[in-house]
Amino acid sequence: MNTTKHIAILGGSGKLGRYMVADALTQGYQVTVVCRPQSVKKLDPWKGQIEILAARTDDRAVLQTLLPKVDAVLTVLAPWGVNGYASNTAQAVLDFAPLDARLIFSCGWHITLDGQDQYSKGLTLFVAIFGRLARWLRFVDLDDQVRATDTIFATDRKWTVVRGSDLEEGESEGLPIWSEHVGDQKIAHNRLRRIDFAKFMVAAIKNDSLIKTAPAIASCCIEPLPKQI
Numbered sequence: 333m334n335t336t337k338h339i340a341i342l343g344g345s346g347k348l349g350r351y352m353v354a355d356a357l358t359q360g361y362q363v364t365v366v367c368r369p370q371s372v373k374k375l376d377p378w379k380g381q382i383e384i385l386a387a388r389t390d391d392r393a394v395l396q397t398l399l400p401k402v403d404a405v406l407t408v409l410a411p412w413g414v415n416g417y418a419s420n421t422a423q424a425v426l427d428f429a430p431l432d433a434r435l436i437f438s439c440g441w442h443i444t445l446d447g448q449d450q451y452s453k454g455l456t457l458f459v460a461i462f463g464r465l466a467r468w469l470r471f472v473d474l475d476d477q478v479r480a481t482d483t484i485f486a487t488d489r490k491w492t493v494v495r496g497s498d499l500e501e502g503e504s505e506g507l508p509i510w511s512e513h514v515g516d517q518k519i520a521h522n523r524l525r526r527i528d529f530a531k532f533m534v535a536a537i538k539n540d541s542l543i544k545t546a547p548a549i550a551s552c553c554i555e556p557l558p559k560q561i
């Protein structure tokens with residue numbers, strides 16, 4: 333029987349994070365969110381239903397107090413800035429969460445667990461150009477998300493690294509399908525509702541078959557190909 337009750341959502345005020353908050357409450361979890369002080373207001377719809385700690389997700393003092401008390405941690409890995417935000421967040425989760433806690437992290441398709449992913453030219457080019465430009469502007473450091481996940485992959489913890497494809501808004505289409513590798517035909521449509529990304533993250537808490545995997549997820553509803561005339 334899975335007895336998980338109390339979960340932490342790090343980065344819970346963002347777009348993905350708020351969907352995770354809503355779904356986790358629906359599933360009956362006790363939820364504590366860590367989010368930047370300026371973003372606390374974004375969680376007003378759940379006032380009184382969740383605990384909120386106003387702090388950056390890499391704030392070690394806050395995580396050292398919170399994480400030993402939780403059964404699972406959902407982390408939005410966001411490589412903002414050039415000071416190791418994602419890797420410092422991941423390290424703090426690994427340092428302070430209980431050894432048997434389920435640790436679920438979000439990231440993009442560009443992350444690879446075993447180097448067997450097959451990327452389209454478009455995605456490779458986007459990562460190369462956007463990655464260099466964003467780092468040059470000191471805005472985002474995509475390599476930091478790579479460092480964060482490499483650190484997670486090297487541990488013997490109960491981690492799952494969920495790799496999302498191109499995100500869009502809209503009603504839920506159902507739990508996403510997934511593959512071990514980007515490039516597999518069944519996820520080639522490269523489309524995913526953000527709400528369903530969140531549902532997959534929350535559902536992973538109770539899915540032990542996802543431990544030590546990095547599922548590349550995409551919508552369960554593949555758009556039909558245009559009719560051949």
Ligand SMILES: NC(=O)c1ccc[n+]([C@@H]2O[C@H](COP(=O)([O-])OP(=O)(O)OC[C@H]3O[C@@H](n4cnc5c(N)ncnc54)[C@H](OP(=O)(O)O)[C@@H]3O)[C@@H](O)[C@H]2O)c1
Binds near residue numbers: 497526
């Ligand atoms: N966007 C995509 O197309 C896409 C595709 C595949 C995978 N993903 C993955 O999905 C996850 C979330 O993506 P998302 O697009 O949905 O974004 P999101 O949910 O809005 O999450 C962004 C997170 O970063 C925080 N943040 C924003 N600006 C920040 C800053 N300057 N400094 C520190 N924190 C900042 C946000 O917190 P605040 O509420 O405080 O702003 C939020 O927690 C990420 O792990 C990403 O790698 C995204």
